Amino acid sequence: MKSLLMRSPIAIALFWIGTYLLITVLPLFILLIYPPPGGGGFWVEFSVALGFIGLAMMALQFVITARINRIEASYGVDILLQFHRFTSLTAFLMVLIHPIMLFIVQPETQQLLNFFEAPWRARMAILGTLAFIVMVVTTIWRKPLRIPYEPWRMSHTILSVLAVGLGLGHALGVANYLSLFWKKMLWTAMALIALWLIIYVRLIKPWMMSKKPxxxxxxxxxxxxxxxxxxxxxxxxxxxxxxxxxxxxxxxxxxxxxxxxxxxxxxxxxxxxxxxxxxxxxxxxxxxxxxxxxxxxxxxxxxxGVFTIDRYEDTAGFVLIAGGIGITPMLSMLATAAERKDDRPYLLIYASKTWDSITFREELEALEEKLDLKIVHVLREPPEAWKGEQGYVDKALLARYMPKYKGTRQYFICAAPKMMEQVEQALHNLNVPVTQVHMEHFNLA
Ligand SMILES: Cc1cc2nc3c(=O)[nH]c(=O)nc-3n(C[C@H](O)[C@H](O)[C@H](O)COP(=O)(O)OP(=O)(O)OC[C@H]3O[C@@H](n4cnc5c(N)ncnc54)[C@H](O)[C@@H]3O)c2cc1C
The missing domain is CATH 2.40.30.10 (Translation factors)
Incomplete structure (x- = not known):
């Protein structure tokens, strides 16, 4: 049975991108069809448009991070998280520029910054923006600020709900732009979908998991x-x-x-x-x-995840490049291929610190007997009599072992971030097509 992972991935990926773009610009279409009464000039409208798009992009973050299998299987967690980071920062900039532009074009709106005298819709905007700022700062500088992962994750969820909730409250409160009943319905629907996704991830999914311990x-x-x-x-x-x-x-x-x-x-x-x-x-x-x-x-x-040989049934062979604990997905791929009697060539380039610290060394040796597998160990601290590879996995080392027709293989890299960057660059310099290089990062945040 072919899973979604393997069915026309490009078409599915394009479908999701199209859906994303449609939802983000939907508020603008509505503004086009029903222009606001009075109109405040180009810069005011532009600032409002930025606020709307920023808010829609923020609400969509809940979809991106909800681990929806259909979306995840089109891109993989790495790309989704990069997209999450990039679009969140873009939304953040839009949300910040929105009031700054208003303050410049209509200086009287600066009074809305007076929290105690401002109307509720402005207070919600101030609080929502503050929540957004705290969220961005604690995410970008989590490690220098020494915030442990779990408290960070909890606060990230709470702050994101606050930022989006207060942002929507602000948008609904600004009557000019959202006075029409169905416009309110649209934003409320967006809020409810975001809320549903949180409930799904935090309550329904765990409940389903509790049935399958x-x-x-x-x-x-x-x-x-x-x-x-x-x-x-x-x-x-x-x-x-x-x-x-x-x-x-x-x-x-x-x-x-x-x-x-x-x-x-x-x-x-x-x-x-x-x-x-x-x-x-x-x-x-x-x-x-x-x-x-x-x-x-x-x-x-x-x-x-999409880091798997199963996506490439028609490829001539595989080059797996692992560093340290990055061996785990490779071991799974090799063990599965061996039992399936896969007769394609596999090359494993595996970097470890010492000979004794090579995780799964014996298991891999056993797989050499069952598969067309060549293992190249690369040691950072080799023993004295070591005749194998040592140092780092660089372009020269890769060139010594790579197949002559590089484009006929799929390349999988899983290692520490620095090694992954260097190997990716080396493969690029060796003219390996970028579409044939696949990476799994173990450090999500
Ligand atoms: C797709 C993927 C596959 C992975 N596969 C393996 C594997 O096969 N073997 C293995 O040993 N490790 C694997 N990891 C890494 C593993 O998830 C982290 O090392 C582990 O979560 C660290 O938890 P800790 O509390 O022991 O470390 P901590 O010292 O608390 O955290 C170290 C760092 O790990 C990250 N981290 C901590 N908790 C989490 C969490 N709940 N979710 C995500 N990141 C977290 C944070 O960046 C943190 O700063 C994988 C990671 C990913 C993303």
Missing amino acids: YLVEAVTQQRGNVWTLALRPWGHDGFCFHPGQFSWLTLGITPFSMREHPFSMSSNGDHSGRIEFGIKALGDFTRTIKDIPPGTKAYLDGPY
Whole structure:
């Protein structure tokens, strides 16, 4: 059965972009059809248009981040998040320019900044803009401000609801532009859709997940401070996935927790009865994995992602480039390909610190026996007698191993951000077509 992931992806992607553009400019069309009474001149109208588009773009962020499978499967989480960041910042600028322009063109409107004397519609605008500013500042500078991920995520949700809610309240309060009943209906509908998406993500989806729990079957130590967490579905069949995809994992008694973390499945995508993750102990949550007792309840929201060999059934072969824990989606792809008796060539270029810290080293060696697989280990701190590759994965190293006809392969990169950037650039310099390079970033925020 072909999933949505593989059905005419370009047409589906274009459909979503078209829908996005249509919704963002809809308020402007309405203004064109029903121009505001009186009219305040070009700059006033322009400023109002900016405010409307900014608000529509902000409301649409709830759709982009709602993990809607159909949208996610067209682009992948990486592109969606980049789009979320870019469009949020654009909306932010529009929302800021909107009042500044008004204050310049109609200086008397500056009185609306007097919070205590201003009407409610202006107060809502001030509060909404403040919420937006705090949200943008805490997101861009989260790490320098030392805000831990979970409190940030919680505050990001609350601030976004406040910003959009107050923005809509402001728009509805400005009678000039929204006096017509059906214009009010349009904005109210947008607000309700955004609200529904929050309810869906925070309540309905977790409730659906609670009906399909998993149990921790085993936690096994791997090389490189990594732990394999094996889950077994409890009272249901689990799910198959495209190797390379990931899920959001929640451990504990309830799926309603805000503590959910994304992890790529490291096991065979065709085996729904046991799902494994290779988790590197790096932070608050991942350091606790080793102590999770078997029998602990777990919940999975997934599978997600487009980082998978399954999208390229017609390709001649694959080049997988991994750094450290970036090996997990690659292991899943290789294990699945081996069991499917895939006879295409696979090249794995795998960067690790030392020989002893190579995560899944033995599992990969075993796969060399079952697949047309060549593994090139690249060590940053090689042992004395090491004759293999060392240092970094750069253009010269890639050129030594890459197939002669570079355009006949699909290239998958998953590693630390810096390595991913360098490898992407090196592949570009080696004339690998950009459409054949696929990346999975592990650092979402
Ligand atoms: C698509 C994808 C697949 C991934 N696959 C793997 C994998 O197979 N193995 C693996 O070890 N790691 C994987 N990660 C990374 C993993 O999600 C983070 O290392 C983990 O969430 C960090 O949590 P922590 O509390 O231990 O670390 P912390 O020290 O609290 O956080 C370290 C950093 O990780 C990020 N982070 C923390 N919590 C979350 C969260 N809930 N959601 C998203 N990011 C968060 C933040 O940028 C944070 O600053 C993947 C990430 C993504 C996006």
